[in-house]
Amino acid sequence: MALGRRKQLILQAIIEDYINTAEPVGSRTVSKKYLTNVSPATIRNEMADLEEMGYIEQPHTSAGRVPSDKGYRLYVDELMDKKALNEQEYEYIRREFMEVVGEIDLLIKQASRILSAMTKYASIVTAPQFKRTSLKHLQLIKVDNRNILAVIVTDAGIIKNSIIRIDNDIEDGILERINKILNHKLMGLSIAELMNIDIAKLEADVGPIIEYRQVLNKVLPELLQALRYSERVEVFSDGAANLLDLPEYSDVQKAKDFFNVLNENELLYELLNDVSNNITVTIGKENKIHQLKDCSLITATYSYNGKIIGSIGVLGPTRMKYSRVISIVDCLTQSLSEILTKIVK
Incomplete structure (x- = not known):
């Protein structure tokens, strides 16, 4: 009716x-x-x-x-009357992001901090999800006679480092040649494709030179292990203490339940894993997690070059300032996506 x-x-x-x-x-x-x-x-x-x-x-x-x-x-x-942020608030978001521009992890942590500071609620942000990106570059750098540093760079600017120990010293020329071979064969492959790569076929393509194979036998497992590890997406949260100022959380058990959720990365990831492209508002008992039945969650995604690579969320009581939080989330995700697209080449 x-x-x-x-x-x-x-x-x-x-x-x-x-x-x-x-x-x-x-x-x-x-x-x-x-x-x-x-x-x-x-x-x-x-x-x-x-x-x-x-x-x-x-x-x-x-x-x-x-x-x-x-x-x-x-x-x-x-x-609800939808109210846009004013120019000072837009400028605040841009200025705060520019303080850490160039560092992807710091940028994501800053997004979480900005969200909690502006909304006065708790914020949740997932780090860029590796499995949604592809390999942009692999660089093998000789540290000493027994150690090689593998630097893995994705097209979303995510960088993973791994030290690889080798049995015998490798000449710089051979290492440079291996760098070229691996980048030629692997560049542009998605993480899923890299996980399923035929290592034996790749070794056959490299040729019979023993030094190549020695490094490949060490590098490829380390590369795949680093990629598999990276699938465990980090979740950053901030502003939980903001909720203690609200009367809804004067109840000790209620506050304890809320903080327990914020300390469970798997639960937080579950909250943000299936976020749609649009801003989504989940209210009270609509939440899948029982401890959040008295909370509301506002979520959205951020992207790189039009490709969704992560999610953000604001968590607070159902007595939330919905219009303002939605405007902040909208502005922040757009700003974060624009910055990522500009700085990641």
Whole structure:
């Protein structure tokens, strides 16, 4: 059943007042602050209908009402006024990113910090996911007579280093030749393709020179091991302490449950793993994780050259400032994607 315009305005007023005050909202508050031309008695009747329809609830013995998950969902989807960030806020995001430009991991950590600082909630950001990228360059660098440094670079700018120990010294010319062979054969392959590469065939292509094969026998397993390790995606979080300032988390057990989730990287990755291209708002009991049934999660993806390589999220109470958080998430993901595309060649 669709809500009439007056019920929509009353629901919007209740939600926005509750978001700002964390106090149950009564009919007199709605009449005095929001709908001054409607009597408290009329508003009271409309609120009774909204409660019966499941959009608002009565907490304990309070005379006021609070939004339900269903009410928040309607608010986010249809009633909320969307407000863009101002120029100072845009500039703040750009300036904060420019402080760490060039360092991919630092850039992602900075994104998490910016999110928590601007929203005052907890932020979650996945590092660029290796399996979604391809190999851009492999460089073998001689450290000494027994050690070679393998530097693996992907097209998303992710860099992994691995020390490879060899039995015998390798001449610089041979090492340079191996570099060329490997880059010629492997460059542009996706991580999935590299995982399934036929090592025996690659060794046959290299030829019979024993020094080549000695290094290949060492390099290829190390390369694949480094790539497999990189599939364990890092998740950065920030701002958990922000939640302690909110009345929802004055309950010790509730706060403990929330912090336990933030300490479980696998749970955080699960939250962000299936994020769609668009900004997504998950409210209360819509969350898959039981400990977050009283929380809302706003997520989006960031990309490199149009290719999605990671996700970000903001986690807070269902009494979240949805419009502002959505604007921040939107601006940050666009800025992060633009910077990654510019700095990663």
